[in-house]
Amino acid sequence: MKLRYAFKRTIANKSASAEKEIRPEVPDGMLKKCNACKGAVFVDEVKKNAYICPHCGNYFRVHARRRIEMLADEGTFKEWNPVMPVSNPLSYKGYEEKVKMLQEKTGLDEAIVTGKAEIGGVSVALGVCDSRFLMASMGENVGEKIARAVEKATEERLPIVLFACSGGARMQEGIVSLMQMAKTSAALKRHSDAGLLYISVLTNPTTGGVTASFAMLGDIILAEPNALIGFAGPRVIEQTIRQKLPKGFQRSEFLLEHGFIDQIVERKDMKETLTKILKMHCGSGCVEEKEVLENVEKEPQKLVETIQNEVNDMGFSLGNISVKRSNPTNFTIENSIFNIASTEKNISPKSAWDRVSLARSKERPTGKDYLPWLFDYFTEFHGDRLFGDDPALIGGIAYFAGRPVTVLVQEKGNGTKENIAHNFGMVSPEGYRKSLRLMKQAEKFHRPVICLVDTPGAFCGLEAEERGQGEAIARNLFELSGLKVPILSIVIGEGGSGGALALAVGDEVWMMENAIYSILSPEGFASILWKDSSKAKEAAEVMKLTAADLKNLRIIEQMIPEKEPLTRENMADTMELLKSRIGIFLEDYSTLDLEKLLNKRYNRFRNM
């Protein structure tokens, strides 16, 4: 019922005197319109909320000084090159006046602020773009400030963090602006060659010549959610190809999916994430490293106990296990008897096919189930920087007993939904390329690499071939053989053929007791040799694919016993054991000199 038309109104003369009255007004600067949800928002609430719309979660741009306040430890920021003479290489009309006007309006000298600061106690060189200044476009002074900051960081051996937000090169300075792309990139190359860390953080928008230079060159590239990131702007692309672009095109999430950024970080978590990454890269002398050394002091006796218990559990006695220490932080365990004993005596009677079934069991823990047991503060890095991000391969950095390591995991997922999301652990070329990228990164920062291998095989499909599956695997074998840091590979489930080997060119390769590792699946083997895939069981027996068999064939160095077949519920003891063994590996191999390490790895495969 529409009552509104039936009700009689009692106001005869609507707002007749309104003009004369004082009308309420919202004071200037109290309310603003959110450009995403179009709703009105209180400015002070937005400020309190890290410049995020309280209604729709849209990220507003943050001024450089405010951003520095949000990131740097209080009072630690010291600005570099605060004043530079205005440059106008093209003598472009009105440009100098425009710059001076902006300088007055923003209180900034140029579109970027650079300097030295501490983030979470770690000293860094920091640069932050400010979009109020000609859309933070890069002219000579912006390029110069970045180059100088990078050079200074190289000289002082500091990591550098750059917050990009820019429309690209500055048109008013023409070709000189273009040259800034080369200049900043060159400075970063020297910084990188000095073995130093560069973290690039992309904020809305990062486009044009900035994307095509310093923004995309980070060892680690982070981005704020939903930031526009691209080379050519979406409008230009639409006009050129005369097509409507899909929703979410060139946004952070799109770039993550396409392999160009490591992580999307929410603004409220940015400082914490940066701190975590910086600390993992701060080399000897930072707090975490000291803690590691202290822990290591306590380790040897614990290790002996663990191993002795393990041996006792096997039901036979063993002579003395002795811990030999070559220096205070290095020790090796004379455990040759133990190794032979463990392979020959401690095998529960199971057929090879039993073990194939166990390796493929739904209850068996997958790679990501291992992570919390073995590592602390795992931080995932995405993407191959070429084409995509492969969810079948999870990579990142973490602490192992307080020491930074690079971790690579072939992940099958738990349950059908996750299986599909992770493509059943079948790695695509972009997955192998991501793994190689992260291993190269490990090499740069002198981190050992630990790989957990669990794949039925490399992904077999049209797209995989189009993108060069064979090349990707081959490239890994080639590069890993010469990677200048220790590599440990552990087959935790299925070690399926070349897809597994691409992560198993290690200094040592270990297997869990119920893992398998083979040239091909037993089904495939039976099919090729006997033209009958149903003979998989028989094939499994002749293929020598169990850990014990491979230990005897000297394909692997160690078999990690499973008291009972591993499930997500009963992992604790086995993980404790695995952790102690990895500890020994890292201590042994980290002290080897590089030549020995590489020769040993070369010969390992040379002799097979």
Next chain:
Amino acid sequence: MIRKLLIANRGEIAVRIIRACREMGIEAVAVYSEADKESLHTQLADEAICIGPGPSAGSYLNMESIISAAMISGADAIHPGFGFLSENARFAQICEQCGITFVGPPSQVIQNLGNKQIARNTMMAAGVPVIPGTEEAILDAKTGAEKAAQIGYPVIIKAALGGGGKGMRTAFSPEEFELAFLTAQKESQIAFGDGTMYIEHFVEHPRHIEFQILADSQGNVVHLGERDCSIQRNHQKMIEESPSMAVSEELRKEMGIAAVKAAKAAHYVNAGTIEFLLEKTGKFYFMEMNTRIQVEHPVTEWVTGLDLVKEQLKIASGEPLSFSQKDIHIQGHAIECRINAENPWKNFRPSPGTITDLHLPGGQGIRVDTGIYSGYQIPPYYDSMLAKLIVHGDNRQEAIAKMKSALGEVIIQGVDTNVDYQFEIMNDSDYQKGEFDIGFLESHQIGGVKVNEA
């Protein structure tokens, strides 16, 4: 005088305020959510502006939308009603900053009274009785017993970190104290790992008695007598009446003086309510002050003959009160029953839906404040109150008789209501004798309905 008023509320209170505007020649601007497009307040107002989606967070609690609506409509004042933004100090402050008259006290007053500790300190300093208790932490039973004796039995012992009844014990006499204290402390240590305790006087079987006050911006304060709101479930009031059977002429005077003192101490302006707990002994204690018009204001209107919403608008316009305390006389007896869309026999389950048929009572001394009409769809987003039925008689007995007659006439079809449950309460002999406290619904099982202690 206010020229154009925006009502930042919905339902019957919005309708109530619009009616006052219509009588006073003030233009009324309704705001409404997408779910309230067909609501009565939206249709009755001179103008209506949609401020967001159904859920209150995006509409009736969305300050930006409401302020923008005020600007667009050119309203010079906002009445917040009750609930929603009515006791939001920040909203009142924003109105002040924009030069909009907020119909209520100044934002600073809302802020102070909303802070339990500040409010308690203000009242103590003004000599308004508060529930006696320890200011500092008590760690051992001996000190505790001394403090308990000073405070006066019965006492309640509470864990500093307590919650959910854990670490809480009452002691009715000094003999019981030590055991109660030690048990509560032990419980707290186990549950919260902390043995810090506080002791306060335990107000046994209290009645909820509140005093309505009006204060103008010139500093004049009068009280309009009390309301007895003891019939409640889970701290939700169900029936309110004025005057209270438990308040004698003398006590009314005493409590009224305390209420006026409280309002003055808080520098209060506009209509407000001071809530007290009244003990059987006749002692009363300040609980809190509500800085808004209340649901149950009609019972006071009826026994005083005043229109509280009109008084609010006059005060907000800066006018002084046109009467003083000696002009206020309590006449007759008024009772209000809240009619809710809920089923008492199904654990008071809310019952949204469409009102398919409606008959509401009328006649001498009968008033219905409501926002429903035949064919109205009750949106699921808001509280379940459909209507307030208020009656006025020469005395309490007559008022109860009127209420029973009126309740018996109410027909609301299409949804479940608590009308029958209210009818049963009116029939209860303890209720009729006026013998009840805030535990009434729990102890009486009206109509066989068990109400659990909150």
